[in-house]
Every structure is written in C-alpha cells, then in structure tokens.
Amino acid sequence: MNLAKNKIDVAIPYSMIQVSLNPLTLDFTGRDQTLEKPFRRAYFSNSLDHVRRCKLYAILFFSIFGILDAYVFPEQKFQLWFIRYVMVCPVFLVGLIFSYTDVYRRFWQPINAFYIIVTGVAYIAMVVITPAPESYFYGVGTIFCVFFGYTFIHARFVTASIAGFFVVGGYQAAMMWLMDASDVIQLIYGAHFLGINLLGMLICYSIEIHQRKSFFLNYLLEKEKEKTEQINRNLEKRVEARTAALQRINRDLNKEIRERKQAEGRVRASHEQLETILDSIDADIHLSDMESRRILLANRHMKKNYGDDIVGQVCHQAVMGQEQPCQQCKAHMLVDENGRPGEGRSWEEKNPVNGRWYIIYARAIVWEDGRIAQLQVATDITAMKEMESRLQRAQKMEAIGTLAGGVAHDLNNILSGLVGYPELLLLDIPEGSDARTIVETIKNSGEKAAAIVQDMLALARRGVPVNDVVSLNRIVRDYLDSPELAKLKSVHFQVTIRADLEPTVFNIVGSAVHLGKTVMNLVTNAAEAIPHVGEITISTRNCYMDRPMHGFETVPEGEYVRLRVADTGIGIPMRNLERVFEPFYTKKKMGRSGTGLGMAVVWGTVKDHHGFIDARSVEGRGTVFDLYFPVSRQDLEAEAEVLPLDRYRGAGESVLVVDDIKEQRDMAAFMLNRLNYRVDTVASGQDAVDFIRRAAVDILVLDMIMDPEMDGLETYRQILAIAPGQKAIIASGFSESQRVLEAQRLGAGRYIKKPYRMEQIGMALKEQLAAAPADNRS
Structure with missing residues (x-):
C-alpha cells in the first residue's frame, strides 16, 4: 500500500498483494495453501447464478442463429438444426437443470469445459458440412465459443485452456x-485461431488471478476486522475495570461503542474499514511512526480535539505541545530486543495542553509498509479523577469528624461542671458582689467552651441541628457588632470591612450560632489574607438558579440566599483551593492564626444546612466565598423569654440520676436538690435496675452512654420490665441517635444535651412529670 506523508490512499494496487499461487494451475500454495478450498467454495457460490444465466443466453443465441442457417444454407438447414436443437441446446438445458442439484458443485468446472468442447465441436461440424467459402462463417462461431468459455462462464484457467486447445486443435484437424x-488458408486460420486462443488464455489467466487476489484481500480484511474487534473488546474490558466504582459515569460511554458490519457484496480497502471502526470510538486514537514520531493515522475524536491537520505532524508537538519528545514516552518499551513489537503498555498522564487526565494504552504494530508504528489509545478519565478527589476529601472529613466527635463527648462531660455549678452558685451570691462577677465570668466561659464543642460536633456531623427560622442579615449585623470583630479590627487595623446586605433577603432554616461562627471564620480568614491595606465585603442576595451551576461544587436548580465574603487579599493558589476545607489544612502558623478547623467547620455547617459552596480565587487579587442556603418563607419567631425559677421548681418528687461519671452525678444531684427534688444517684445501669427493684421513683435522669456493659437504652428496657410506665428523661454528651429515639419510643421524655443548664433540666422534668404515664411498648 502506498503511504504518503499527509495522505492515505484509498485504492490498494493488486501488484502490492503478496500471495503464493501456482504459476500454471493458479492454485494457492505455500503458506496460503489452506485458502484453496475456501476459494473454490466461494468462487462457486458467487458464480452459480451467473453460470445459470449463461446457459440460458447460450440456448437463446444458439437457437436464434438457426434462422440464419435456413437463409444461408437452405439445403443443409436440417442438418444444422439437428446440431443446434438436438445436440447442443439440450446439453445446455440438461446442464441448467443439473445445476440445481448438490452434485453439481463437484463437477461444475469439468462441465464448463464440456460446454466449450460441445459448442466448439458443433461449430466445427457446421463448418465441415457446409460448402466453402460460406462455411468459414461458422469459424467465427468457433471464436465466439472459445471467448465465451474464457471470459464469460467463470471457467478456471486450467479448465478453459484445456477445452480451448481441444476446440482449436479440432478445428485445425x-x-x-x-x-x-x-495450405495458405490453413496456415492463416491456424495462426489466427492459435493467437486468439492464447489471447483468451491470457485474459482468463488475468481474470482468475484478479479473483484470487480479491479473495485473498477479503481474507486479509476479515483478519484485520477480527484484530480490530479484539482491540475494541480489550479496550472495553480495561475501561470497565478502571471504572467499576463509577459505572454511572461511564454508562453513557459504553453505549457509544457499536459493532460494525461489513457491507455485503463490496470489497473495502483495509485502512478504510479500520478508519470507520476507529472513528466510532469516543477516545483519542492515533498511529505514529516509531522513528520519526510523525502521526500516520488519527481517528475522528482525535482530529476534533487537536485539529483536522494533525496527520503528518510530530506527535509530541501536536498532542503535548512540546518541542522535545515526552519524558514519559513508553515507545522504547513497546518493542523487544530485536526491534519487533512486544507487549502493550498502559499508564495515566495529564495533558499539559488541555489540562485533562487520560488513561493511555499503547502498543507497537507492523505498519503496511513494514515499518514499526505505535498505536496509542487515550481515554479521558478527568471526570473519574475529580470523583476520586471528592471521595478522598469526603473520607478525610469523615475521619476527622469522627475524631472530633469523640473528643467533644469527653469535653461535654468536663464542661458540665463549668456550666452547671456556677449557675447554682449564683443563686446564693447577692447582686453587686465581686464574687458574682467572677462566677458569671466562669459561667460565660463555660458556655463559650460548650459552644466550641458544638462546633466540633458540627464538624463531626453528629450535632443536633437547630431548625430555627433565622435571618442572615441579622446574623451578619450581630457579628458586625460583636466583640470578636472589634478584636479582629484591632489586630488587622489596615483592613476595611464593608457590608452590602439586601433588605428583602429571604429567611433560612438553621442554627444562628453555627451560621454566626461561619461568618466569623470566613471574615477572620479573609482578614489574615490581607497583609497590607485591603477590603472585606460581606453581602447577601436572593438567587434563583434556573439550571445547575458548576463551580467548586455543583449548585442544583432552586431558590437560595447567597452569603458572599470577598476580600482583596493575596489569594489562594489553585492547587490549594481544593484543600482549603480540609480539617487541619492551613498555611498559617498553628497556635497563632487558628487551629486549621475554621474552614472545615464552615464546610460542615453549610452541609448541615443543606447548602452549597462556591469558591474562586486569583493570586494577588483576592478570594470570594459564596455560600448558598435554601430559602424559607417562614417568619422569624420571637425571642424566648427568661423563665423564673418557680416555673420549673419541683414539688418534692423523687428522682434517680443514672450516670457513670461521678462529677455528672454530683452536679445533677446538686441542681435537683436546689429545685426541690428528692435525689438518689447510681453509677451504672445494673445499679439502677437493682435500685428500682427495691424502691419506686417518680422519674429517671438517664445517661445514654455508660460503660461497660449496659447503656441507657438497655437500662430503660429492664426497668420497664420491673416498673411499667416508668417516666424518664435522657441526658447525654453525644447527639441524638437511633438509641435515643428508641428510648423515647418506649416512653422516655425529652432529650437534653450535656452540659445543660438548670432551666433546661428543670423544664424537662416538669414537662415529663406532667405528662400522662408512659405505656410499656417494649
């Protein structure tokens, strides 16, 4: 096949097809010997209908010329008609009928020779019985007979040659x-008949060689098709293996792969067939010379991405945008020590031109002109890489969140005393006392520490979300008036903080505390990113997404309130922007500018509020964080009033406190005694069960997490078996869980989170004691 630099020829010269044929019989020989029988079967099948028509044509023309017999030779017409209609035409008719039998396949070539001989002998007989020189007219019929056999009835070269020589020899005899x-006439006719016969043999020889090479080319095309289909199957298997965890992403790609069918009755050039198949694959496929590195072939997908003129260009320049060969090129690994094609290779790499990730499969093949070429298939896996990155980020957040949740549980138990005892002390300290100021400071510090623990639980995604109707504008204004912002301004005095709040912004449902912390974290980070004079803008807007917005995250269609914090600081490099929400990921000095949890809490808070984040940054120009929260059309609730102590004071009811931590039991007992309850405490679930067996109580204060064997739910189940309808409330440092809900289903009352205030536990007890007795639904 002739291959130019920028062009692949469509036609394949038959002289370029190397096939082993016997020069005399034209049978396939040598390495191609196995093709002889398939060729004969195919030649017979393709020729059968044509040969049948030839028999009809022979009967028709041989019969019509009988009219000429009567006109030219009226005296011999009956003899001529006997030859035509009794000897020759019945032979063709019988042969036509015989061609519909299974036996005909075995003898069709000898029968072809018999037709030629019968027809030729008939014309010779006509020449003999008719007077000269008019009889020479039938000599033309002999020529017609010979050429009919050589060219028209698909007789093989050997068969036709034997019959032709027989007819010519018979005529000469x-x-x-x-x-x-x-003698002169014999010499002239003999020479012309011999020359005509040799010309017919040459034509028949060329026709059969053409047929055999066509068959051989078709055989090669079938083999190439099988190889191509095998390549496609291997590619599909590799893609399926690589994307087993992301089948939803690749399902559409698998639909793109279609099986190609070869057009019936037409012989296609091998490269055209290959090009058609390659163009149907949604992957970048090209073939390049191993030495010159010039691209010899590229499929439609490759040309679409890199230009229609890519064929003929150097691969590392056209694909990778590099002047020198790629360092990661595997071309030298695709051939063995003898320079012959070896095993294929696959690897992943990022294209510096378009920034997309590909899995590349390459192998060496022998091209049509004998040179070694590299076949390379590049499948785009950018979407899979992005999904892997998001999955890793989510797993890291989950792991850090689990750790934060465990730490928060332990801190809640410790903080219970810092929140509870100061509240009890304040009941006995008069107004205006210096001691009261100290105790209030301790109480406020404990409450702030408890709020930090709640942030850690929010990071762990295990906190109980507050589903209040809140205004983002009010949350931003409260932060602008907060001592935290005043302190931040005193440190970063060069930073101007500006608010741009839309007056008609919708309310949202969520936690004002967590949202305020989110605003504080974003503003603090923005201020620390401005080393010199700069500005921070906090804005709110109503937004409607009529179609999904693809940014840092995909924001679905819907109505949102957008909270934006924008700064004019140093910006965040793109390589760090994707990691900015990871816990403990910070470029600042730990202990001086934060713990690395601030942005992780922002992420957790937004997710707990069913919101979305979009982040973008330009180095040297600043960063913008957009937080999208679903809107709520509910109105803000009025602020809860502070209840007087008499509203939740007890009436001497008996309370059993069940908690495995002594400090928690002591603090609860102290609070409940001040609230006029009769209090007993036990350190385990088994002790509580034993206590109930001995004496009844009005209500239980039940911890859910206790060591080592019996937790709060199991304790409550066993107590209900002893005292059906036993009232209880639940207190725990963990967030509400399925076991808490199960206990409430069995009859327990309100759930309160440690550390709790005296008002919270007092109202919970008051509410449960006033409720109807619980049914035993275990």
Missing part, C-alpha cells in the same frame, strides 16, 4: 482432413 482448404 477438420481443416486439414475434412475440408478442402489450401
């Missing part, structure tokens, strides 16, 4: 012994 022809 008839002239010599049966006809009164001069």
Whole structure:
C-alpha cells in the first residue's frame, strides 16, 4: 500500500498483494495453501447464478442463429438444426437443470469445459458440412465459443485452456482432413485461431488471478476486522475495570461503542474499514511512526480535539505541545530486543495542553509498509479523577469528624461542671458582689467552651441541628457588632470591612450560632489574607438558579440566599483551593492564626444546612466565598423569654440520676436538690435496675452512654420490665441517635444535651412529670 506523508490512499494496487499461487494451475500454495478450498467454495457460490444465466443466453443465441442457417444454407438447414436443437441446446438445458442439484458443485468446472468442447465441436461440424467459402462463417462461431468459455462462464484457467486447445486443435484437424482448404488458408486460420486462443488464455489467466487476489484481500480484511474487534473488546474490558466504582459515569460511554458490519457484496480497502471502526470510538486514537514520531493515522475524536491537520505532524508537538519528545514516552518499551513489537503498555498522564487526565494504552504494530508504528489509545478519565478527589476529601472529613466527635463527648462531660455549678452558685451570691462577677465570668466561659464543642460536633456531623427560622442579615449585623470583630479590627487595623446586605433577603432554616461562627471564620480568614491595606465585603442576595451551576461544587436548580465574603487579599493558589476545607489544612502558623478547623467547620455547617459552596480565587487579587442556603418563607419567631425559677421548681418528687461519671452525678444531684427534688444517684445501669427493684421513683435522669456493659437504652428496657410506665428523661454528651429515639419510643421524655443548664433540666422534668404515664411498648 502506498503511504504518503499527509495522505492515505484509498485504492490498494493488486501488484502490492503478496500471495503464493501456482504459476500454471493458479492454485494457492505455500503458506496460503489452506485458502484453496475456501476459494473454490466461494468462487462457486458467487458464480452459480451467473453460470445459470449463461446457459440460458447460450440456448437463446444458439437457437436464434438457426434462422440464419435456413437463409444461408437452405439445403443443409436440417442438418444444422439437428446440431443446434438436438445436440447442443439440450446439453445446455440438461446442464441448467443439473445445476440445481448438490452434485453439481463437484463437477461444475469439468462441465464448463464440456460446454466449450460441445459448442466448439458443433461449430466445427457446421463448418465441415457446409460448402466453402460460406462455411468459414461458422469459424467465427468457433471464436465466439472459445471467448465465451474464457471470459464469460467463470471457467478456471486450467479448465478453459484445456477445452480451448481441444476446440482449436479440432478445428485445425477438420481443416486439414475434412475440408478442402489450401495450405495458405490453413496456415492463416491456424495462426489466427492459435493467437486468439492464447489471447483468451491470457485474459482468463488475468481474470482468475484478479479473483484470487480479491479473495485473498477479503481474507486479509476479515483478519484485520477480527484484530480490530479484539482491540475494541480489550479496550472495553480495561475501561470497565478502571471504572467499576463509577459505572454511572461511564454508562453513557459504553453505549457509544457499536459493532460494525461489513457491507455485503463490496470489497473495502483495509485502512478504510479500520478508519470507520476507529472513528466510532469516543477516545483519542492515533498511529505514529516509531522513528520519526510523525502521526500516520488519527481517528475522528482525535482530529476534533487537536485539529483536522494533525496527520503528518510530530506527535509530541501536536498532542503535548512540546518541542522535545515526552519524558514519559513508553515507545522504547513497546518493542523487544530485536526491534519487533512486544507487549502493550498502559499508564495515566495529564495533558499539559488541555489540562485533562487520560488513561493511555499503547502498543507497537507492523505498519503496511513494514515499518514499526505505535498505536496509542487515550481515554479521558478527568471526570473519574475529580470523583476520586471528592471521595478522598469526603473520607478525610469523615475521619476527622469522627475524631472530633469523640473528643467533644469527653469535653461535654468536663464542661458540665463549668456550666452547671456556677449557675447554682449564683443563686446564693447577692447582686453587686465581686464574687458574682467572677462566677458569671466562669459561667460565660463555660458556655463559650460548650459552644466550641458544638462546633466540633458540627464538624463531626453528629450535632443536633437547630431548625430555627433565622435571618442572615441579622446574623451578619450581630457579628458586625460583636466583640470578636472589634478584636479582629484591632489586630488587622489596615483592613476595611464593608457590608452590602439586601433588605428583602429571604429567611433560612438553621442554627444562628453555627451560621454566626461561619461568618466569623470566613471574615477572620479573609482578614489574615490581607497583609497590607485591603477590603472585606460581606453581602447577601436572593438567587434563583434556573439550571445547575458548576463551580467548586455543583449548585442544583432552586431558590437560595447567597452569603458572599470577598476580600482583596493575596489569594489562594489553585492547587490549594481544593484543600482549603480540609480539617487541619492551613498555611498559617498553628497556635497563632487558628487551629486549621475554621474552614472545615464552615464546610460542615453549610452541609448541615443543606447548602452549597462556591469558591474562586486569583493570586494577588483576592478570594470570594459564596455560600448558598435554601430559602424559607417562614417568619422569624420571637425571642424566648427568661423563665423564673418557680416555673420549673419541683414539688418534692423523687428522682434517680443514672450516670457513670461521678462529677455528672454530683452536679445533677446538686441542681435537683436546689429545685426541690428528692435525689438518689447510681453509677451504672445494673445499679439502677437493682435500685428500682427495691424502691419506686417518680422519674429517671438517664445517661445514654455508660460503660461497660449496659447503656441507657438497655437500662430503660429492664426497668420497664420491673416498673411499667416508668417516666424518664435522657441526658447525654453525644447527639441524638437511633438509641435515643428508641428510648423515647418506649416512653422516655425529652432529650437534653450535656452540659445543660438548670432551666433546661428543670423544664424537662416538669414537662415529663406532667405528662400522662408512659405505656410499656417494649
């Protein structure tokens, strides 16, 4: 096949097809010997209908010329008609009928020779019985007979040649012994008949060689098709193996792969067939010379991405945008020590031109002109890489969140005393006392520490979300008036903080505390990113997404309130922007500018509020964080009033406190005694069960997490078996869980989170004691 630099020829010269044929019989020989029988079967099948038509044509023309017999030779017409209609035409008719039998396949070539001989002998007989020189007219029929056999009835070269020589020899013998022809006429006719016969043999020889090479080319095309289909199957298996965890992403790609069918009755050039198949694959496929590195072939997908003129260009320049060969090129690994094609290779790499990730499969093949070429298939896996990155980020957040949740549980138990005892002390300290100020400071510090623990639980995604209707504008204004912002301004005095709040912004449902912390974290980070004079803008807007917005995250269609914090600081490099929400990921000095949890809490808070984040940054120009929260059309609730102590004071009811931590039991007992309850405490679930067996109580204060064997739910189940309808409330440092809900289903009352205030536990007890007795639904 002729291959130019920028062009692949469509036609394949038959002289370029190397096939082993016997020069005399034209049978396939040598390495191609196995093709002989398939060729004969195919040649017979393709020729059968044509040969049948030839028999009809022979009967038709041989019969029509009988009219000429009567006109030219009226005296001999009956003899001529006997030859035509009794000897020749029945032979063709019988042969036509015989062609519909299974036996005909075995003898069709000898029968073809018999037709030629019968027809030729018939014309020779006509020449002999008719007077000269008019009889030479039938000599033309002999020529017609010979050429009919060589060219029209698909007789093989050997078969036609034997029959042709027989007819020509018979004609020459008839002239010599049966006809009164001069030596000159015999010489002229003999020479012309011999030349015509040799010309017919040459034509028949060329036709059969053409047929055999066509068959051989078709055989090669079938083999190439099988190889291509095998390549496609291997590619599909590799893609399926690589994307087993992301089948939803690749399902559409698998639909793109279609099986190609070869057009019936047409012989296609091998490269056209290959090009058609390659163009149907949604992957970048190209073939390049191993030495010059010039691209010899590229499929439609490759040309679409890199230009229609990519064929003929150097691969590392056209694909990778590099002047020198790629360092990661595997071309030298695709051939063995003898320079022959070896095993294929696959690897992943990022294209510096378009920034997309590909899995590349390459192997060496022998091209049509004998040179070694590299076949390379590049499948785009950018979407899979992005999904892997998001999955890793989510797993890291989950792991850090689990750790934060465990730490928060322990801190809640410790903080219970810092929140509870100061509240009890304040009941006995008069107004205006210096001691009261100290105790209030301790109480406020404990409450702030408890709020930090709640932030850690929010990071762990295990906190109980507050589903209040809140205004983002009010949350931003409260932060602008907060001591935290005043302190931040005193440190970063060069930073101007500006608010741009839309007056008609919708409310949202969520936690004002967590949202305020989110605003504080974003503003603090923005201020620390401005080393010199700069500005921070906090804005709110109503937004409607009529179609998904693809940014840092995909924001679905819907109505949102957008909270934006924008700064004019140093910006965040793109390589760090994707990691900015990871816990403990910070470029600042730990202990001086934060713990690395601030942005992780922002992420957790937004997710707990069913919101979305979009982040973008330009180095040297600043960063913008957009937080999208679903809107709520509910109105803000009025602020809860502070209840007087008498509203939740007890009436001497008996309370059993069940908690495995002594400090928690002591603090609860102290609070409940001040609230006029009769209090007993136990350190385990088994102790509580034993206590109930001995004495009844009005209500339980039940911890859910206790060591080592019996937790709060199991304790409550066993107590209900002893005292059906036993009232209880639940207190725990963990967030509400399925076990808490199960206990409430069994009859327990309100759930309160440690550390709790005296008002919270007092109202919970008051509410449960006033409720109807619980049914035993275990």
